Amino acid sequence: MEDNAGKPSNNATVTVTYLPCTVDIGGTIYLDNSGLADGITGTPVNGTTLGLYVTLKQGNNQIAVHAVDAAGKYVFSETPVGTYKLVLGTTSTGSSAKQLPSGYFTSSEGGRISTGGTIAAGVASGDGTANGETTITVDCAEITYENLRTTAASYLLNNFGISTTDPLPVTLASFTAAREGTAAVLEWTTTEEENSDRFEVEHSRNGKDWGLIGTVKSHVDSKVVNTYGYTHTMPSEGTNYYRLKMVDRASDRRDESFAYSRIRSVEFPGVQVLLYPNPAVRFVNVTGQEGKTVQVYDVAGTLRMTARVANGRIGTDSLENGVYLVKMNDTNGKTIVRKFVILK
Missing domain, CATH: 2.60.40.10 (Immunoglobulins)
Structure with a gap:
């Protein structure tokens, strides 16, 4: 710095203003009929044709609304640090809860994107639900101002999956069948249940012809891990096949719809007839x-x-x-x- 006489001076003051950290929040809406079974997979939807919008909320306050474009994308630019909720809807002025066009259902959100069997780099695993909304926290701890707008770290990716099929009311995490003495012991766990009514345990001797052998009531609505069990005390000699029929509660939207689990088998070689x-x-x-x-x-x-x-x-x-x-x-x-x- 120089003074008025053109000579160097050490008395000058330089003021530096640090701008607050901001992050872009965006994502893509995918048509994904497989839902939570494998993370988000599928093809981007035409958000313009479907009339889709994403609402950004902080607490009870609506911050902004962004239309989903023809490539299925949306973005909220330069969002400050904080915790937010993203809600998928069909209202241009914003939605407080999920909304979808007729014939569509939410299948997942925030999940990984799969392209040709390869998981896309830098994509978060999501919240593991299918309720049309997801909560995220913007944290700039590892982002500096210089790279804020140029690196992947400045962009928080939050995707939604929607489906043209009514999603399964139960997220089945595991289902096993094992021989214990002369009985077959079945165990299964769920990580989420929505409007679920019951599990019907079915048995077959050939894997084609099935019969009901028992019923286990579900927890109806739950977002925690639940464990269930059933013991088949009279299995047949040879191979015994088992499957679960997961039945939804009857409602205005569903009429006891159901889906089957994968088939499990238990071998009882040489069952002694006494x-x-x-x-x-x-x-x-x-x-x-x-x-x-x-x-x-x-x-x-x-x-x-x-x-x-x-x-x-x-x-x-x-x-x-x-x-x-x-x-x-x-x-x-x-x-x-x-x-x-x-x-x-």
């Missing part, structure tokens, strides 16, 4: 034959009765004292014969 008590009086227990029809013969080879095994047993009130043979089939169609005695 008859007891032996001698018997009024009934005899028959293991490994639940729901099957068996034939009872006397030692002369005469068919004395045909009975269906229910609750693990058949009634023997009609039989006199004597020796009898029970004829039945295993899961492979092989004939099994067992002997028992009636002694009253």
